[in-house]
Structure formats: structure tokens, C-alpha cells
Amino acid sequence: MLESIEMRKAYGDTMIELAAKNPKIVSLQADLTGANGMKEFHAKYPDRSFNVGIAEANMVGVAAGMAACGMLPFVHSFGTFSTRRCYDQITISVCYAGLNVKIIGSDPGVGAELNGGTHMALEDAGIMRNLPGMVIFEPVDSTQLKSALPQIVDHPGPVYIRLFRKNAEKIFGDGYVFHWGKADLLHEGSDVAILASGVCVKEALDAADLLKSEGISARVLNVSMMKPIDKEAVISAAKECGALVTAENHSIINGLGSAVAEVLAENAPAPLERVGVRDHFGQVGRARDLMETFGIVAKDIAAAARKAVARKA
């Protein structure tokens, strides 16, 4: 079931609440305030809101300077432009300089829809993952986002938030509490473990249903933090299920699939199949059509699970 609130609205509303408590929070924008739900924030806190125009590299540099003087800047753009468009500025002025800037990338992957290939962030989390100290968070629904944001504010270093704009599938109930760096067990299972993120989590749950009818018991985990990755959850999935699948709205290169593969190779080798965008660029289309075209929906995850199970020694 889709949530009644858009992810960007949940983000903007929560930022307004957090800013009321923390006077250091400032928002920086590069002419896409609507996309990330911060219009109300900017109207409510005009003195703490800066729209630098279409100048992402400058935005990150300005944010770094603000952070160096004790402010807590949140910089925003589409996921493409808040990462790769200003990658060196994030690398040097933020990460290498040890400054605390939070980076928001909206409309990840298929979320870019009709904006097409130039706007389709399929490598954003991957390039952020390379940066020492960077945390990568992709909230699966608004409940998780709201629970995580105060912790992101308190975290003393940079965080990249992959923010899906529209209404997400509801995954968590009201009592949910986000645990930093921990994957969430959504469905218990013993034959194969599916580790998914973002819009692929609902697909993973549907895949588990498909597999159940075939007698395959699938564990489903929501991995909202690609970095630091929950090593324990990956290792116990390998040991207890013996086969794994990752599913993500991102390139399989340097994405969640890579992060999981690295943990497995060093700690608990087991068959792994990666579902994600297979080393090609994005294109225009509606999100659902693109997910089917890219092969990242439930039936693709189920097929990968069968393959992984078949590969067990």
C-alpha cells in the first residue's frame, strides 16, 4: 500500500521540526527546492535558507564554509547534480576537510522518470561510497525517514540521503525505530536472503511471496544504509540461508550489490546474485516501466533467488 504522504513532504516537515530545535541547521538549494520538499522550510526560515541558483559546486563549497564556522548545512539537488556534478567539491571541501555537510539527492534512479538519462542517478550512491567517512542512507518509507533524520542531524559527519520524491510503499508501522547502520528484518526465511533498498524493498517482499509458493523460504532485509553496511546481517544471512540476492534501484557496480559482495568475499563466501541496473545509462519513461525494463521488479528478484539457491554447494 502506498503511503498517504510524499517522501519529500515527510522530509520537509521533519526538517522544519528539527530546525526549530537546532538553530545551526541551514538549507542550501540550487533551484530545485520543490523537488526535495523544502519550499515550506524556506518560507518559514528565510534567514536560514539559501538558494544559490543553478550552481551546485558553489553550493557545496559555500556549505563547507558554513560548516567550518559552526553551522549545519543541508545541500539539495537531484541525486545526479548533488553528487557527481560537485564530486570534487564534496571530496575535498567536505570529506577531506573533515566538515559536516549533509547532502540530499532527490529522485534517485527510476525516480527521474521523464527527465531521462541525463537526470537518472544510477551511480550516485556508488561514487559517494568511495569517499572516506561518507554515510549513505536511502529511506524506504516516510516512517523510516522521520525516525532517521534526528540521528542524521546528530551524526558528526557527512551523510548522503537518497530521497525518493513521491509516495513510497508503506513498509514500517508507527512504532518503528531506526537503528544506525542496521538492516531491518522484514520477513524471516532460511533458503535465501534478499537484501534490498529503496523501491526494490516492496519488490523483494513480493518476490518472497512468489518463492514461497514454490517452496523456497526467503528472508527479506531492508538495507537502508549502504554505508556503513550491516556486516553482521550479511554474514548471518550467508551462514543461515547459504545464498543471497541484492536488489537496488542503482547500478550493480559499486552499489548495494558490491557492498554485500565485499562483505561476503572477506567473511563468508556464499552464492550472490545482484539485481540492479546492469552497467547501462538511464532513459526516459515512467518509473514502473523503467523498473521492468531494467529488470528490477519482483519476478527478476525471484529469478535471481532461484539461481542463487541452485548455486548452493
Add this chain to the structure above:
Amino acid sequence: MDERNLAELKTLSKEARKLFIEMMANLGVGHIGGSLSIIDALVYLYYREMRVRPQEPRWEDRDRLVISKGHAGPALYALLAMKGFFDKKELMTLNKLGTHLPSHCDMKLTTGIDMTAGSLGQGLSAAVGMAIALRMQKKDSRVYCIVGDGEAQEGQIWEALMYAGSQQLDNLVVIIDDNGMQIDNYTDALNAVRPFDKRLAAFGFEVINVDGHDFNQLDNAFYKAKTIKKRPTAVIMSTVKGKGFSFCEGKLSNHNMKVSADDLASALKELA
């Protein structure tokens, strides 16, 4: 320009707007404003200025056009279809899965497009590179590049302008679409990128200010540009975002907006 030529361009600009708005209405949503602010300039470029061969789109001696504000792709598609680069029927595939006509200009997908764009600020550098390469090859081809006013907030635009001036590229015409608006606000309200004329003159450009919807002024500007030696020309077009249709003209909300059947009907009536 004589009356007959002027009347012809006006008729062509109506046809371009008609194709454009039908294409957008067919999908129901899209980047409206920034296409309509440059569509008259595109009509002028394709019907009076640029040397291109629709039957031989990769002709080596053609003039080049880079739409650096790549989200104005649909205006260009209307013109390419009118010129016969592809069938007008293709316009109805805009932004549908598998299309050759995506929101942003794509040289790998669309016949007749010289440069891919969409990430703002990058196209002008490529246009500078084209102008240098064509000069090295001793071709008399000219390069035209359309830059948005909001887009000009990107630092890379000024790196490219500086280099174009430094390289004395008299085969390059930079066309600034100064419609005064971007997505979140008026351009002046976010990051004052104006005045373009003084800034570009300081970067070594011959600067010509025009009304970007006035074919006589465009005609004079592009004619004069060809007479300028040893420096690039900037045609700074004062334009109206969403020009031509009352449902969108001059509205801050027109960057990416819905187009209803009613909007289409009123738009077509205004063209009649």
C-alpha cells in the same frame, strides 16, 4: 527584412508552436516555458541562418547548434520535424518508453542533434570545442549555442565564455535566452547573473541585444555577427518564458507544467 520574408517566418513560428504544443499536450506535461522562449530563434536559425542538410544530417560542413539548456529539446524537435530530419508523427512519441525524443537533447538518439545536454552548464564548453576544431579544419562552418539565463549561474559557463573570448572564436555565436526566470524564482531573485551585456563584453565578446521574438532584430543580429572578426559574438535575447500562449506565458510556474485538453484548445485558438 522585407514584408514577405517576415510574414513567412511568422507563419513558420505558428506552425512550430502548434507542433510543439500538440506534442506536449499529447503527453500532458513537460518543460513548456523554456521551449517557447527560444522557439522563434530556432525558426530563424533553421530557416534563415544555419546551413544544414536534413537528408544528410551528419554532413561535415554543416553549421552546428548546441542547445546547452537541454530541457528545451521539444522546441528543437518541432523544428527538426518541420525541416524533414524525421517524420512529424514521431513527435507524438515524446518521452514515451523507447522514444528517440527524450526531454533533454540527445545526440545519440535524435537525428539532427549536434550535442547532448541536460546537465546545465556543459553545452557551451562543447560548442567552444566545436568552434576550435572547425577552425583547425579550415571549415567555414559556424557554431551556435543557446544558453539559459539561469543556466549561466553555473561556473562552467563563465569558464567557457572566458576561453571563447581568449581564443577569439569569430565562428561562434552564443545566444543567451534571457527570459528572467528559472525554476524556483526569477533569476535576479536567486543569483543575479545579469547584466549579460557588460559581463560578456568584458569577456571579449561582440555583444548584440535583441528582442528574441522579433525576427527583424534577430535578422540584423545574426547578419552583423558574420561581419565580426577576431572575437565571438553574443546575441543576448530578451525573451518571455512561455511566450505565445496565455495559459503559460510569463508565468513562473511554466517551467515544467501540465497541459490539459482545455489548455491545448485555447492555445490552438490563439494561433488561429
